[in-house]
Amino acid sequence: MNKEKRDAEMEEQGARMLEDEQQETQQEEQRADKKIAVIVARQGEALPSEFLMSLRLMEQPAGFTMELVEVEGRAGLAAAYGQAMEASTAKYKIYIDERVRILDSSLFARIVRLFEKRADLGLVGISGTKILSPDGIAFHSTRRIGSLRLAEEARTVSWGRVLGEAEDVLAVDGFLMATQVDLPWREDLFHGAAFFDAAQCLEFRRRGLRSAVLGQEEPLVEFLGESFPADEAGRRAFLAEYATEALPLVSILMPTHERPEFFKLALESALAQTYRHIEIIVSDNSEDDRTEELMKAYAADERIHYTHDPTLSALQNWRAALDRACGEYFAYLFDDDLYAPEKIERMADALSMEDGIAFVTSYRRAIDAEGNILDDPVVGPPPVAETSRIPGELAIYGLLDKQANFIGEYTTVLLPRRAKEIVREILQREPRTVLPDVECWLQLLEEGDLLYIVDPLSYFRKHEGQAGADPAVQIEGARAWARLLRERAERESGMRRKKMFEQADLIEMMLRARGR
Incomplete structure (x- = not known):
């Protein structure tokens, strides 16, 4: 009897522990759903103070918490972002270049609202391209949309206008990339600061998730520095993996x-x-x-x-x-x-x-x-x-x-x-x-x-x-030119019409003179 009682108590205790664990897991998931991680790959010893100040000025969505995840970025952005992704439980992650300064304090709130409305949206950026250039370099595309404020040149680069709240693209740029789903970054392919962004968009696409550029009347961010270098090894790796999907x-x-x-x-x-x-x-x-x-x-x-x-x-x-x-x-x-x-x-x-x-x-x-x-x-x-x-x-x-x-x-x-x-x-x-x-x-x-x-x-x-070397074919070709001239002349007027008819007459006269 005592043994049966002890077994029952142990079973009840185990059930309570399992229920507690499930509740704790559910609570953690709920907390993660209301959490934003700002992920930055640091290139130097410390993040720029101006960058940190721009983050402090950001509007925090109601009911959300925010965390800064800082990782070493010298080994490549794909590896750094992959490490940071694993370290954070936040559902919403915003990967941002340390040379970016956010100009719109409501940017994070807008991104979250967009994600909450669109479950099919995997990745959001502030600029991107609808079609990739055949060399694999997104910046060479003329089908780009979005804009960017260049601080050092004191000017705005505006590509195509974004239609509506957000517009779908093939790939967004790596200045700022926000996600609501975690997918591994392709650190096996990219070890520099280029191609990782387009590759990640295509990884989302493989899983049925879209990428989009956020709507904007004015640039949403400012960029201090030069664009990402397009290393040849990265370009070859990108095209080898994604050419059949991207081109x-x-x-x-x-x-x-x-x-x-x-x-x-x-x-x-x-x-x-x-x-x-x-x-x-x-x-x-x-x-x-x-x-x-x-x-x-x-x-x-x-x-x-x-x-x-x-x-x-x-x-x-x-x-x-x-x-x-x-x-x-x-x-x-x-x-x-x-x-x-x-x-x-x-x-x-x-x-x-x-x-x-x-x-x-x-x-x-x-x-x-x-x-x-x-x-x-x-x-x-x-x-x-x-x-x-x-x-x-x-x-x-x-x-x-x-x-x-x-x-x-x-x-x-x-x-x-x-x-x-x-x-x-x-x-x-x-x-x-x-x-x-x-x-x-x-x-x-x-x-x-x-x-x-x-x-x-x-x-x-x-x-x-x-x-084409056969004289008979060449003669037939001359007759065909005369016919094409007459057909076009019928649609013209004035001197152009007159000239085309005269050219057709000349060709046919020369053929008659040769007995053709």
Whole structure:
């Protein structure tokens, strides 16, 4: 009996202890929910007195407590912030650079109110970017929003206006980063003072949580010092880990037909792109299996998607690659041409950072069968002295006035996804046009401007057996130019209309004189 009584008492005592522990845990969680930790990575022996003073002036949300968590930051901000995160039980954590001075005393209260309204919001900052530049450096993006007061220069840097109470972004800047959920900082990747901020936003995104920039009429903070240095090791680590999530996919389309030697060189130039998020769509309509055998060496590369169908015609082969493209942008690379390593990166940067651009092209060089540079009068010099945005209408008249494709072949350009339907319609048009690229450019330039890069970013190979070298094709090309001039002239008036009709008449007169 005594044993049974003792067992019952012990069981009751254990239940009370468990209940006390649960109550204490619940109380701790409640206290943590009403706690703000201000986390600072100190670079020197002590935090600047002006920084500490700005914190003392902050408005404390009703019912909340605040704590300052100070950590050594010389080993890297990701490691420092990770250490501080583990040391604090606060639900709300505000990671702030010691060179920042807060200008709005209600900033912390605003952040907490925003978090309380939005459970899907993981991270809030005072500036950030909606799209990342292809080099991975957030400050190079032209899609930035928010503002910052630069103390040493006595001026305000204002990027895009924040719409509403807060606006979602891909990444916020590391000047000030507030969270309501704890996620590990990637100290395994970053050991300096750059890229940790964008990486953390993408870690939140992987877990379904958004990042946002707080609304502001005036700058919310002042910054004393220089921006974060973008170390190359950190940049490479960032792109290796996050490029497929942070950068738009670019599809490189490679129709090929029985040119395995040239094709291999073209494929290697696609694989050598500095842009880190590409897919390579190879559509092979060869009647032999030489290219198929060659492709076995690339079977492990997940970027490459290869199909072989000898029943396809040349234009069907072009369309087959187009139909399989999934990218936000796409570019053709024909099997005898080459890309410069930075082609896609520079063109994707221009397309993603500029509004109103129909497509991007560049200067291209002609090469011979051995890859030697040719002085080709068809290519000629760049139409502009420096990289420029050319109004669409002006580019159209430039094409028609000279009857020369200064924009380049399909290999030369990078196109947005919305251009796929225009390209597809031109490629399946009957009767077939001998100027599919020019007709495509004319249609696209009705919708926007041309961005022309003066550096050579592609190489057009000239060799025996090309269709463009056939005199019959050249004659058909002249007829096509005359038709395009007449079609455009019908839409014009005045001297421009008169000149286009006269140019079309001249082309047709010359063809008649040659008995064509």
